[in-house]
Amino acid sequence: MRSYCAVYVDVGYLLASAATRVTGSSLRSGIEVDYPGLIAGLVAQVETDSGMPLLRVNWYDSGARSGGQPDWHQDQIGLLPRIKLRLGRISYAGEQKGVDVRLGLDLALQGRARVADVVYLVSGDDDLTEAVEEAQSAGVQVVLLSVPGHNGTGHAVSKHLRRAADGEVQIDPEVIDHCVRSRAIPDGLIPKDESAEAGDTEATEVPETTPETGTDADSTPAASSGSTQPDVPVSEPADGQALPSPAMFGRKKATEVVLPTSTPSWTTSTGDLPVIDESGAFNAEIIDAVAKTVLESWCRTATPDALLALRAGKPTIPGELDRALLLDLSGRAGVYDIDDASRHEVRDRFWYHVARVRLA
Incomplete structure (x- = not known):
């Protein structure tokens, strides 16, 4: 039987950590992402690291539309080859629901079925520790794939999760820096206001x-324009x-x-x-x-x-x-x-x- 590797991506962790690396804040709305390029980079890295072909990438995120339905970007991600879109929902309070549960259950159940011999987990969530151990009990090797922080270590990875995993590999920093960009316009590209140049500050x-x-x-x-409008x-x-x-x-x-x-x-x-x-x-x-x-x-x-x-x-x-x-x-x-x-x-x-x- 042919051996495979698989990737389980906690998208909330991936984008929050990538945003922190690029903008200094985990705010997801502050970045733009080249999803096909990012996923292709992850696939190339895990296939090289494991020496095995990829079975699939399991992509866990909250459906951006009401009822947990995907938005346009998520639809396009789901159409990529060897991508399994697994969506939770966003509550009325704006909280993510169902994503961690889906990921943990899939990791444990698919681990028992030995769908892959080596699993790469892109997450730092402490709540996934037991799911990792369950997959390991079936003979599956679980390796953390973390976002590199500027201090040289994986960003925001739980100590318990790191201890339970069989190892940790950092995502290629060039992949993150190339595919994740700040939404802020660089200062050099912002047109200068002529009035400001004339001294109007x-x-x-x-x-x-x-x-x-x-x-x-x-x-x-x-005071500012000589107008007679009321205060x-x-x-x-x-x-x-x-x-x-x-x-x-x-x-x-x-x-x-x-x-x-x-x-x-x-x-x-x-x-x-x-x-x-x-x-x-x-x-x-x-x-x-x-x-x-x-x-x-x-x-x-x-x-x-x-x-x-x-x-x-x-x-x-x-x-x-x-x-x-x-x-x-x-x-x-x-x-x-x-x-x-x-x-x-x-x-x-x-x-x-x-x-x-x-x-x-």
Whole structure:
């Protein structure tokens, strides 16, 4: 009987880890992916590493459309040769459902049936440890195929999963870097505004505040354009920096949202400080850096309407952003479980930076 290798891909892990490598944040919406190229790279690597032909790639993801139905990209992936599309669903709260269960069951049951002699698992999820051991009990070799981090180790792989597997191989970094790209437009490709070159920096500078009132010096139309329109109401956040109200958002002809570059409170230069101190608490600068990086990644593709919707939904953070905050914090610390105090703190810092986002 001919021997085969097989690949089981936890797409959530693959894309979140690849996004972290490329953009610094696990936010999936911040990247564009060449799926055929990425899959072809994985297939070539596992066939070379195992010396066996590929049986198939099992692709586990959440159906992007209602009811767990695939979107256009997922449809195209399912049509690729030797690809088995296995979809879970997204709950009303934006959480992934059914994906890990499908992957674990397939790994255990197909392991018992010995459909392949060597299985490559693209995941770092601790919950798959028992499924790995079940497949191994049937004589199947299970090798982790992890996304390479910048520190030279596999990104966000559970210690228990790493211990249970028969080995770990990192995905070729060139495959990730070539097939996964940031959605952000490189600075060199952004057309320069002629008015900005002439000295008009209104769209790029953070509005100054007056010490007497704490409001923007140019918060009224008369101050900026000589208009006689009535004053626009301004909201006042806790840190004292004036923010435009929804009415001002509606009047402003904005094209993008921009996170201010200045950080008035905590710095994000962590240096040699430990991520977790002796008491097990996360370093405050790490928490702040994670919150800001996730928001920066979101801002690259966000619209003014999306910013309004995000602020209007406070204190509820959209599922994708909340997952990115926790995944990034976990990845930076190298720990699987995050204590409740740190979860609350990273969310508080996220909202702090949301309040500082401006329009350009």
